[in-house]
Amino acid sequence: MIAGLRRNVGGRLGAAVLVLLPLTFLGLFFVWPVGAIMARGLFAHGSLDLGPIDDAFRDPALRHVAWFTAWQATLSTIATLAIALPATAVLSRFRFAGRALVIAGLTMPFVLPTVVVATAFRGLGVDGSLAAILLAHAFFNVAVVVRVVGAAWVGLDPRAEDAARTLGAGPVRTFTAVTLPALRPAIAAAASIVFLFCFTSFGVILILGGPRFATLETEIYRATAQLLDLRTAAALSVIQLLAVGVALLVASAAAGRSRRVSRTVATGRQISALREWAVLGAALAPAAVLVGWPLLALVRRSFAHGGSGYSNLTTTPGGASSSGLHALGTSVEIALVAATLATGLGLALAIAITRPRGRRRGGRRVVARLTESLAVLPLGVSAVTVGFGFLVVFDTPPFDLRTSWWIIPIAHALVALPFVVRATVPPLRSVDPHQREAAALLGAGPARVWREIDARIAARAATVAAGFAFAISLGEFGATLFIVRPETTTAPVAIFRFLARPGATNIDQAMALATLLACVTGIVALAGERVMPGRRSI
Amino acid sequence: MLRVAGVSVHYGSVVAVDRVDLTVADGEIGAVLGPSGSGKTSLLRAVAGLEPVASGTVTWDATDVTAVPPHRRDFGLMFQDHALFDHRDVLGNVTFGLRMRGDRTEARADRAREMLDLVGLTGYEHRRIDELSGGEQQRVALARALAPRPRLLMLDEPLAAVDRERRTDLASELHRIIRATGTATLLVTHDLDEAFTLADSVVILDHGRVERAGSARAVWRTPGSVRAARFLGVATELTLPIAAGVITTPWGPLPAPDDIGSTAWIGFRPADLRYRAEADAAGAATDEVTGTVRATWFRGDHSVSHIDTAVGALVAVGRDQPPIGTSVAVRADLEAAVILDSERYAEPGL
Numbered sequence: 092m093i094a095g096l097r098r099n100v101g102g103r104l105g106a107a108v109l110v111l112l113p114l115t116f117l118g119l120f121f122v123w124p125v126g127a128i129m130a131r132g133l134f135a136h137g138s139l140d141l142g143p144i145d146d147a148f149r150d151p152a153l154r155h156v157a158w159f160t161a162w163q164a165t166l167s168t169i170a171t172l173a174i175a176l177p178a179t180a181v182l183s184r185f186r187f188a189g190r191a192l193v194i195a196g197l198t199m200p201f202v203l204p205t206v207v208v209a210t211a212f213r214g215l216g217v218d219g220s221l222a223a224i225l226l227a228h229a230f231f232n233v234a235v236v237v238r239v240v241g242a243a244w245v246g247l248d249p250r251a252e253d254a255a256r257t258l259g260a261g262p263v264r265t266f267t268a269v270t271l272p273a274l275r276p277a278i279a280a281a282a283s284i285v286f287l288f289c290f291t292s293f294g295v296i297l298i299l300g301g302p303r304f305a306t307l308e309t310e311i312y313r314a315t316a317q318l319l320d321l322r323t324a325a326a327l328s329v330i331q332l333l334a335v336g337v338a339l340l341v342a343s344a345a346a347g348r349s350r351r352v353s354r355t356v357a358t359g360r361q362i363s364a365l366r367e368w369a370v371l372g373a374a375l376a377p378a379a380v381l382v383g384w385p386l387l388a389l390v391r392r393s394f395a396h397g398g399s400g401y402s403n404l405t406t407t408p409g410g411a412s413s414s415g416l417h418a419l420g421t422s423v424e425i426a427l428v429a430a431t432l433a434t435g436l437g438l439a440l441a442i443a444i445t446r447p448r449g450r451r452r453g454g455r456r457v458v459a460r461l462t463e464s465l466a467v468l469p470l471g472v473s474a475v476t477v478g479f480g481f482l483v484v485f486d487t488p489p490f491d492l493r494t495s496w497w498i499i500p501i502a503h504a505l506v507a508l509p510f511v512v513r514a515t516v517p518p519l520r521s522v523d524p525h526q527r528e529a530a531a532l533l534g535a536g537p538a539r540v541w542r543e544i545d546a547r548i549a550a551r552a553a554t555v556a557a558g559f560a561f562a563i564s565l566g567e568f569g570a571t572l573f574i575v576r577p578e579t580t581t582a583p584v585a586i587f588r589f590l591a592r593p594g595a596t597n598i599d600q601a602m603a604l605a606t607l608l609a610c611v612t613g614i615v616a617l618a619g620e621r622v623m624p625g626r627r628s629i
Numbered sequence: 630m631l632r633v634a635g636v637s638v639h640y641g642s643v644v645a646v647d648r649v650d651l652t653v654a655d656g657e658i659g660a661v662l663g664p665s666g667s668g669k670t671s672l673l674r675a676v677a678g679l680e681p682v683a684s685g686t687v688t689w690d691a692t693d694v695t696a697v698p699p700h701r702r703d704f705g706l707m708f709q710d711h712a713l714f715d716h717r718d719v720l721g722n723v724t725f726g727l728r729m730r731g732d733r734t735e736a737r738a739d740r741a742r743e744m745l746d747l748v749g750l751t752g753y754e755h756r757r758i759d760e761l762s763g764g765e766q767q768r769v770a771l772a773r774a775l776a777p778r779p780r781l782l783m784l785d786e787p788l789a790a791v792d793r794e795r796r797t798d799l800a801s802e803l804h805r806i807i808r809a810t811g812t813a814t815l816l817v818t819h820d821l822d823e824a825f826t827l828a829d830s831v832v833i834l835d836h837g838r839v840e841r842a843g844s845a846r847a848v849w850r851t852p853g854s855v856r857a858a859r860f861l862g863v864a865t866e867l868t869l870p871i872a873a874g875v876i877t878t879p880w881g882p883l884p885a886p887d888d889i890g891s892t893a894w895i896g897f898r899p900a901d902l903r904y905r906a907e908a909d910a911a912g913a914a915t916d917e918v919t920g921t922v923r924a925t926w927f928r929g930d931h932s933v934s935h936i937d938t939a940v941g942a943l944v945a946v947g948r949d950q951p952p953i954g955t956s957v958a959v960r961a962d963l964e965a966a967v968i969l970d971s972e973r974y975a976e977p978g979l
Contacts, residue, residue, distance in 0.1 A: 525712035528679050531699040532706045533726035533777060540700075543725075547716060 109443040110462060113436040113508075120505050121469050124480025129332065131483065132325035143326035153310065153323075157330065160306040163221070164289040167228035171285050172278070174229055174381055175236035177374035182237065183244035185371060187362040193375065194237065195617070200382050201234035202559065202616040203609055204566025205294030206583035210590065210605040211389035212299055219301035226381065227295045232285040233378050239284070243277030287338045291331070291473040293569040294583070298590060307331045308475050312572065315479055328476045335472065389609070393602035400599030404607075413578070415604045418585035423611070425581060426564035429503035433560040436504070437511025438553050440466050442545075444512075445519040463516065470509035477502060478573030499579055502570045507560035514559060518552040519545065562616045565608065582608045630654050631676070631781055631813060636685035638671045638837075645671040647837040648685065653781070653813050653830070658804075660828030660845075661817040664860065668837035669817040670709075673783055676815060677706050689780060700729070705779030705812075709786040711770040713758045719745070719769050720754040726777035744772035747806055764795050771803070775810055782807065784816040788823050800826045821862065825849060833857045851967065855894065858967050863896035864944035868971050876968070879918045879940050880961040889970045896967035899933055902945035907958035917958040918943070922951045 134140060147153045175197075182194060200208070208227055209218075217223040251273065255265040293308045300309065307327050314324040362368060393400055404415035413421075444459045444466075469477070481502060485492040492498040522545055530540045568583040575584050582604060589601035631653040638646035645668040653659035663669045674680035676687055678699035686695045694702055705726075714722050723741040724732075732740070745751055748768040753761075761769065767790060774782060787803060788796050804827055807814050818824050824831055824845075831848045833840040840860075841853035852858040855866075869876050869892065876883040876893045885893060913919045920938030932950045936943045936957060945959050 523712060525708050525710060526714060528677075528699070529706070529708060529712040529714075529773075530725065530729075531679070532677055532702075532704060533773070534700050534703075534729035535725075536698075536700050539729065544714070 106443060106446065109439045109446075113440045113443075113466070114462070116436055117465060117469075117505075117508070120481075120501055121472075121477070124484045125332075125472055125476060126480075127484045128325050128328045128476055128480045131321065132327075132329035143322045144329060147323060147326045147330065153327070156305050156310050157307060159304065160290060160308070161334070163224060163228075163304075163306065164286050164292075166221075167225050167232070167289040167292075168282050168286045170225045171229040171232040171236060172282060174377045175233040176240065176278075178233070178378040179237050179241045179244060181371050181374040183241050185360055185362045185367070187368075187371065193379075194241075197237050197378055197382060198234040199613055199616060200230055200386075201232075202562040202566070203231075203612055204568065204583050204605075205231070205292070206298065206568050206586045207389070207566070207605040207609045207612075208385065209295045209298035210586055210601055211385035213590065214388045214392040214602055215385055218299045219303065221304065223299045224295060224304060227299055227385075228285075228289045228292060230381055230385065232288060233382060235284050235288070236278075236281045239281035240274060240277045243274055247273055283338060283341050287335065290338060291335060291475075293473070293475055294587075298587065307334075308473055308569070311473075311475050311479060312569075315482070315573070321483070324479060328473075328479060331473055331476065386609070389602060390606055393599070393606040395602070396595065396599055398603075399596070400601075400603030401607075403596060403600050404603055413580055413585075415582075415585050415589070415600050418580045419582045419604065419607060419611070421579060422565050422582040422608070425500050425503060425579070426561045428497075428500040429507060429564035430557045430561040432500060432504035433507035433511050433564075434553050434557040437466070437508050437556060437560075438515055438549060440512055441515035441519050441552075442549065444516055445522075463512065466512040467509040469505055474502075474506055474567065474569030475573070477505060478570030481570070482573050493574070494576070496579060498574050499571060499581070500564070502574060503564035503567045504560070506567055506570060507563040510559050510563060511556040514556040515549070515552040518548050522548055558615050558618055562612045565612050565615070630690060631659075631815065632686075632688045633672075633676060634686050634688070636672065636675055636687065637683040638668070638675050638680050639683040640671075645837055646675060649832075649834070649837070649839055651832050651839070651842060653815050655813050656811045657829045658807060658814040658816060658827055660824040660831045661815070661834050662821070662824040662831055662860075663817075663819060663834035665819055667819075667834045669819075669834050670785060671837075672834065673706070673785055673815065673817045676781075677704055677783060678702050703777075703779055704781045704783060705774035705777065706783040707767075707770045707774045707785065707787060709789055711766045711790065713766060713770060713773070715758045717758070718754065719750070719756045719758070719761075722758065722769055723772045723776050725773060730777060740776055741772070744776045747775075747809065748772045749802070763790050763792065764799060767791055767799065771806065775806075775812065778810075779812065782810075782812045782814045784814065784818075786818050786820070786823075787816065788820070789818075796822075803827060833860065835860070850965075853969075855896075855969060858896045858969070862898045863967055864899050865897040865902060865942070867895045867941050869893050869895055869940075878961070878963065878966075879938075880916050880963055883963050883966065883968070886968055889968070890972050892971040894969040894971040896969070897943075897961060898965065899944045899946050901962040901965040902943055902959055903962075904934060904936060904945045904947040904951075904957040904959045906947075906949065906951050907956060913958040914960075917960050919956055919958050922953050922955055922957055925950050925953065 132143060135142065178197065182190065208230055212218060212223050212227050212230075215223075217226075247270065252265050252269050255269045260268060290306075291308055292306065293312070296304060296306050296309050297312070300306075305313070307330065311324050311327045311331065314320045314327065362371060404419075407414045407417075440462060444463050446459075481492070481498060484490065485498065492501075526544050527540050530543050531537075535543055566583060567581075568587070571581055571584055572587070575581065580588075586601045586604050586608070589597045589604065631651075633649060633651045635648045635650060636646060637644060637648055647668075649672055651659065651661070661669045661672060671680055675682050678687075678694070678697060682695060686693055688694060689702075714725065717725070720738070720741055723744055724737040727737040727740055741754070742751075745753055748771055750765065750768055750772070753765070753769075758766065758769070767787065771787075784803075788799055791799055800823060807827075816824070816827055828845050830843065831845050832842040833848065833852070835856060840857040841848055848857075849861065852861050852863070867878075869878055871877075871885045871889060871891055871893050874885050876885050876895065878895065883895075907913055907917075907919060918938050918940060920936040920943065923935045923937050923942075925932055925934040927950055931946045931948065933944065933946055934951065934957070936945055936959060938959070943959055947957070951957050
């Protein structure tokens with residue numbers, strides 16, 4: 092009995108550590124900095140002061156920025172849906188050789204660094220236009236639509252459509268009366284996620300927008316880094332947070348209504364007729380061109396001038412602190428640490444959230460829900476706000492981290508954490524509780540049950556999540572730009588600096604480094620995906 | 630010997646199992662029989678230690694195991710959905726329990742082979758779980774549960790996941806295997822055939838309470854309550870007077886049990902009432918009751934008909950399907966009648 096009691100206490104202690112460690116991390120590196128920004132924007136001399144926010148709303152230039160932020164996000168979302176939905180339809184409905192490859196090709200861009208994509212569009216020579224911004228946003232977010240809507244579409248019960256056909260509806264009528272309503276929640280969820288990403292987009296606007304286009308996100312950066320107007324920056328951050336909060340509420344309401352997707356269904360017809368191939372090609376072409384053309388242009392452009400862009404990457408240009416290749420090395424180092432941190436903390440949270448509940452107590456389920464919501468919260472806060480918060484908060488001992496190397500991996504881990512939690516909770520939740528019980532009845536204690544049943548699933552999910560976190564860290568730009576120091580220049584920051592300098596040599600180097608960064612990111616993301624068979628559910 | 634005494638299982642304010650007593654002797658097969666939602670799976674889980682008990686004790690021989698966690702109870706459970714480890718092959722599944730208790734590799738393989746031979750899966754060691762049919766999976770689950778020689782084997786609806794054609798075979802096979810190992814076995818099921826084919830003793834559970842417990846034969850013959858009788862297949866119910874210790878039935882006198890008052894409730898299963906086509910009452914024998922066919926169903930090897938008679942509505946079997954509205958004569962197997970005190974079970978809805 093005493094041994095059992097001690098074990099029980101040990102188990103509870105372990106469980107507490109599983110939750111407390113990540114929550115402390117989130118509290119220290121997310122709630123505190125973001126809270127400090129909000130306090131700065133909302134309070135002055137210890138009392139509520141909406142003056143700066145009011146000023147921001149009155150300022151016609153800032154009003155224009157806020158208006159443009161919402162407007163471009165709306166247009167980007169529409170453009171994304173217009174390009175991605177036909178592709179999603181044929182990918183969900185048809186089986187054909189190379190389908191998996193097309194899906195990988197369309198979803199891979201999501202993990203590419205924003206700076207790389209912006210650079211690629213610059214390579215096309217369309218920068219400084221609204222079209223470039225919209226297309227670059229669509230480039231990233233096609234993946235969101237293909238994944239979210241595709242999963243729902245593949246999971247639709249085909250018998251509902253069969254029933255509609257037997258009840259006298261034609262193909263078009265069946266689509267509008269049965270298929271589309273069933274997909275509406277998934278489309279709404281995908282659209283709100285896309286809107287959110289475009290609303291808080293930073294690197295794309297900064298690089299492709301030129302002087303003409305500014306959003307709240309780039310304006311926060313400008314106010315902080317160039318005008319040193321922290322009050323306006325904080326006020327803009329608060330406005331941004333509120334807007335994002337509303338978008339997230341809409342998103343979760345839309346997602347909440349989406350039906351559970353059954354996985355066992357394998358719908359889809361093998362393509363045979365020439366006419367079907369034509370339909371397939373027509374539906375996939377816009378998305379394929381959107382994703383393929385800039386990437387091909389980037390690679391081609393990177394070899395301009397005899398590939399001097401690559402050879403120059405080893406040299407340290409005047410006015411810069413390190414070479415482009417060195418920045419890539421720094422990025423990889425930081426990404427290793429950030430991915431380890433994010434995976435460790437995220438997995439701990441995921442295990443704590445999904446821990447089997449022996450006694451069906453409601454209280455613990457509520458705690459698990461709250462923990463999960465808190466863990467994915469950084470998803471809704473722009474990276475720029477996080478970076479700005481770091482700058483404001485971590486400047487006094489014992490938390491003077493401004494000069495610490497660790498500040499960047501910590502920021503990256505924070506940005507990646509929600510993705511890790513989102514990637515690991517569903518697989519851990521999918522463990523059949525009967526298997527755990529069967530193992531227990533065959534003599535396995537709680538720790539042994541975890542090792543025998545949960546561990547392999549956790550390990551697989553963690554590998555995927557680690558690859559994803561690694562890719563996110565490699566591409567992180569918004570937060571990094573605030574806290575970067577000359578000796579910790581990352582690849583995206585280096586690319587940004589190359590682009591900002593005049594001369595073809597610098598552009599060549601930007602293109603070359605962007606190509607290398609895209610390769611590293613793509614390889615890591617694909618390697619992570621490969622470990623998880625059947626994860627490519629669409 | 631397993632002894633369950635006054636065990637209750639609560640889910641919040643819902644009482645799933647209400648002060649249940651039962652015993653399973655060594656080498657005996659006990660069945661808990663009840664409709665779905667009767668609390669039988671909760672009871673099984675409580676015995677296994679997977680569900681905390683609100684009150685009562687679970688003891689093995691003289692030892693109270695109520696507080697012992699499942700992995701140290703030494704009870705085996707075969708889940709309804711088998712819950713096989715699909716990341717391991719057949720051998721990995723069967724040897725799992727042996728590995729947990731630290732047996733050596735060779736000893737584990739020997740025991741696993743012995744178990745696979747017993748369940749008729751010789752040579753299946755390295756098959757993947759998802760390659761097996763439902764019946765094969767069920768046998769792997771049984772081998773896995775039996776391999777560590779548990780002192781109690783528990784089966785949750787063991788044949789529910791098996792095709793109808795294979796059920797009878799598997800039931801007798803299961804019976805043979807359990808008998809061969811001599812393991813005390815507790816079985817829960819909603820299926821009458823499953824319970825009465827396999828079990829020595831039967832407990833009928835309803836709304837979490839024990840309706841009736843006893844040997845399989847005793848429970849079948851005397852279900853103890855109208856509810857239990859209906860659950861055990863009684864379809865014809867008659868209320869008849871008792872005079873001088875004898876129940877007067879249309880088929881002749883039937884000695885009344887001692888504990889019954891002035892009127893008796895008599896129940897028949899369809900198979901215990903047989904009809905034959907008969908044009909008019911004059912043609913009926915003295916031990917036959919005539920009536921009119923109200924409805925009739927063809928069941929393959931026999932037919933079932935609802936027959937309105939002077940004594941009440943009867944559900945009886947016959948070889949042919951008489952046209953509705955025609956007259957038939959019904960003979961009863963009085964030996965098989967279920968007899969209850971009608972005063973005690975007066976309310977029709979009970």
